[in-house]
Amino acid sequence: MSDHLILIPVFNEAATLDRIVSGVRRHGTVLVVDDGSTDRSAAVAGAAGADVLRLDRRRGKGEALRRGARDALARGVDRVVTLDGDGQHDPDDIPRLLRVAAETPDALVIGSRLGGEGARVMPPGRLAALRVAGFFINWLTGASIADTQSGFRVYPAGLLQAVPPRHGGFVLETEMLIRAAAAGWRLVEVPITTIHMRGRQSRFRPARDGIAVGVYLAGHILRRWGREMLTVAAALLRPFSAERRRPRHRAQAAFAASYRGNPAAWAVATGVFTLNCLVDTWRGWWRDPRARCLRMVGTATVATPLLLPLALVHALRARRGLHPAGAVEAASDSGSDRLAAFVRRVYCQQGLAPLLPEARSTRRWPAARPRPADHDVLVVGGGPGGATAATLLARGGLSVALVEREAFPRFHVGESLLPANLPLLERLGVLDRIRQQGFITKYGAAFHDQESELEYTFYFREGRPWPHYSFEVPRAEFDQILLDHARQQPGLTLLQPAVVEEVRLDADGVDARVREGGATRDIRARFLVDASGRDAFLASRRGRRRPVPGLGKVAIFAHFR
Numbered sequence: 001m002s003d004h005l006i007l008i009p010v011f012n013e014a015a016t017l018d019r020i021v022s023g024v025r026r027h028g029t030v031l032v033v034d035d036g037s038t039d040r041s042a043a044v045a046g047a048a049g050a051d052v053l054r055l056d057r058r059r060g061k062g063e064a065l066r067r068g069a070r071d072a073l074a075r076g077v078d079r080v081v082t083l084d085g086d087g088q089h090d091p092d093d094i095p096r097l098l099r100v101a102a103e104t105p106d107a108l109v110i111g112s113r114l115g116g117e118g119a120r121v122m123p124p125g126r127l128a129a130l131r132v133a134g135f136f137i138n139w140l141t142g143a144s145i146a147d148t149q150s151g152f153r154v155y156p157a158g159l160l161q162a163v164p165p166r167h168g169g170f171v172l173e174t175e176m177l178i179r180a181a182a183a184g185w186r187l188v189e190v191p192i193t194t195i196h197m198r199g200r201q202s203r204f205r206p207a208r209d210g211i212a213v214g215v216y217l218a219g220h221i222l223r224r225w226g227r228e229m230l231t232v233a234a235a236l237l238r239p240f241s242a243e244r245r246r247p248r249h250r251a252q253a254a255f256a257a258s259y260r261g262n263p264a265a266w267a268v269a270t271g272v273f274t275l276n277c278l279v280d281t282w283r284g285w286w287r288d289p290r291a292r293c294l295r296m297v298g299t300a301t302v303a304t305p306l307l308l309p310l311a312l313v314h315a316l317r318a319r320r321g322l323h324p325a326g327a328v329e330a331a332s333d334s335g336s337d338r339l340a341a342f343v344r345r346v347y348c349q350q351g352l353a354p355l356l357p358e359a360r361s362t363r364r365w366p367a368a369r370p371r372p373a374d375h376d377v378l379v380v381g382g383g384p385g386g387a388t389a390a391t392l393l394a395r396g397g398l399s400v401a402l403v404e405r406e407a408f409p410r411f412h413v414g415e416s417l418l419p420a421n422l423p424l425l426e427r428l429g430v431l432d433r434i435r436q437q438g439f440i441t442k443y444g445a446a447f448h449d450q451e452s453e454l455e456y457t458f459y460f461r462e463g464r465p466w467p468h469y470s471f472e473v474p475r476a477e478f479d480q481i482l483l484d485h486a487r488q489q490p491g492l493t494l495l496q497p498a499v500v501e502e503v504r505l506d507a508d509g510v511d512a513r514v515r516e517g518g519a520t521r522d523i524r525a526r527f528l529v530d531a532s533g534r535d536a537f538l539a540s541r542r543g544r545r546r547p548v549p550g551l552g553k554v555a556i557f558a559h560f561r
């Protein structure tokens with residue numbers, strides 16, 4: 001049995017369903033849920049080789065997805081791939097999404113139509129609505145998702161069991177993002193190809209479905225604002241608490257003490273001190289990332305009631321033929337342009353993304369004075385990069401905490417050392433140990449291009465500051481040696497297996513939340529070294545992981561004798 005099921009909810013798609021099901025079947029078992037179609041959708045899907053589930057009448061996309069998900073779970077699959085029945089998704093993207101899902105089993109994987117050409121072919125009105133909804137959903141979830149309404153997704157079975165969808169219609173997609181994130185699931189986006197079918201009427205009814213999504217979202221936004229307001233109120237009241245008031249009064253008395261003989265000078269000194277405290281506090285609040293986040297979301301929240309009538313007027317004028325909105329050409333229409341520019345500015349997801357990790361933090365606001373550091377340096381990752389950095393820092397007399405997620409030995413790809421590595425291994429004091437391991441010694445390398453049949457062989461040159469040979473190292477052994485060596489350094493604490501889950505940087509250092517076994521602990525360090533390899537810990541957490549343009553490369557590897 002396949003480990004996944006491909007689920008397609010449809011309503012009156014008989015004209016295109018044969019082509020869609022045939023394309024999708026190449027990638028797994030297909031279940032079509034016919035949402036009470038009045039055409040031959042069910043018969044066409046069955047004839048094309050899909051399993052078919054019929055709803056007695058039209059109950060909406062959400063209900064169709066829910067029924068399909070229940071059926072999939074009953075079949076015992078690990079993942080459920082959902083895609084729309086209107087043919088806008090390319091079935092050949094399914095393997096890519098499944099691969100990402102396999103690599104990130106704790107994530108809901110979303111196919112984004114907004115990478116590459118997608119944003120250009122989407123009608124401007126829908127794009128604007130997507131940006132507005134996405135902005136608020138990202139605030140609520142703490143994720144940075146561009147296409148929050150995409151129906152092309154991979155749901156892990158565990159997510160559907162833990163967070164069974166409740167809502168119908170088009171709300172389900174928004175609901176699942178918010179509830180999955182709240183339950184601790186990651187949201188991961190993968191760019192997909194969008195097939196734009198001119199003249200095809202979308203099943204999404206802006207008035208009915210748009211309002212339903214808006215109302216659902218508004219409920220969550222209001223609840224979140226309620227919580228944020230309580231935090232703000234607590235922050236505003238905290239300066240008056242005894243804990244803060246007493247030391248402030250003592251400092252104030254000390255500051256004004258020398259003017260005690262002169263009431264006017266004393267009053268001025270006390271006033272200056274108080275003003276200084278106020279300015280300090282307000283500056284702290286104003287610059288705090290959480291306050292910046294609230295200002296952005298506050299502006300967007302206030303702007304939304306203004307945006308709605310504007311969008312409505314625009315849509316009505318478009319319907320009467322005054323604007324060609326709804327068509328791709330509308331992008332050049334000046335009204336659309338102004339609306340799009342307004343949306344991009346006020347609901348700027350790129351501006352919000354870097355503030356989100358802080359906005360979710362539960363620390364006191366504004367920042368309490370950081371506690372003293374436990375270590376000089378915290379190193380995330382105990383691969384060759386982390387073990388080397390940690391060893392050198394510890395040898396330099398610093399106190400280092402090194403956190404590695406996996407128990408070693410563990411498999412890793414990347415075995416070929418270069419001669420220039422050897423002086424570094426010597427400097428680490430581990431070269432003799434490496435030599436004793438009996439790794440294959442190599443004097444050069446050969447590259448073979450299977451397609452062109454070209455071969456290129458070279459030998460390492462003599463007379464360099466390093467030897468003319470190197471080693472071929474199974475990484476499980478090599479990484480273990482480096483990490484064992486790091487562990488022996490005085491001043492170095494190794495936590496393994498342990499995961500750095502979250503970090504918060506401030507002007508004096510970093511606070512990290514580290515999970516080890518079942519327990520979580522906080523570690524404070526003056527500096528952070530991110531040696532997490534391709535996890536790119538910091539960049540991923542801050543939504544700053546970006547593909548290098550034009551470098552769409554994939555590494556395929558194999559080992560042979």
Ligand SMILES: Cc1cc2nc3c(=O)[nH]c(=O)nc-3n(C[C@H](O)[C@H](O)[C@H](O)COP(=O)(O)OP(=O)(O)OC[C@H]3O[C@@H](n4cnc5c(N)ncnc54)[C@H](O)[C@@H]3O)c2cc1C
Nearest residue numbers: 381383384385404405413414415416499500532533555557
């Ligand atoms: C197909 C392929 C072939 C390659 N071949 C070569 C080669 O021949 N020669 C060569 O020099 N390089 C090669 N490389 C590159 C090489 O694999 C990497 O450069 C190298 O592994 C990087 O080492 P690192 O210590 O930076 O990261 P990694 O070795 O990936 O180590 C990172 C460590 O961080 C840990 N970690 C991640 N996140 C956390 C967290 N939040 N908390 C705690 N721990 C965490 C991980 O468990 C991991 O052990 C190859 C790469 C690929 C993909």
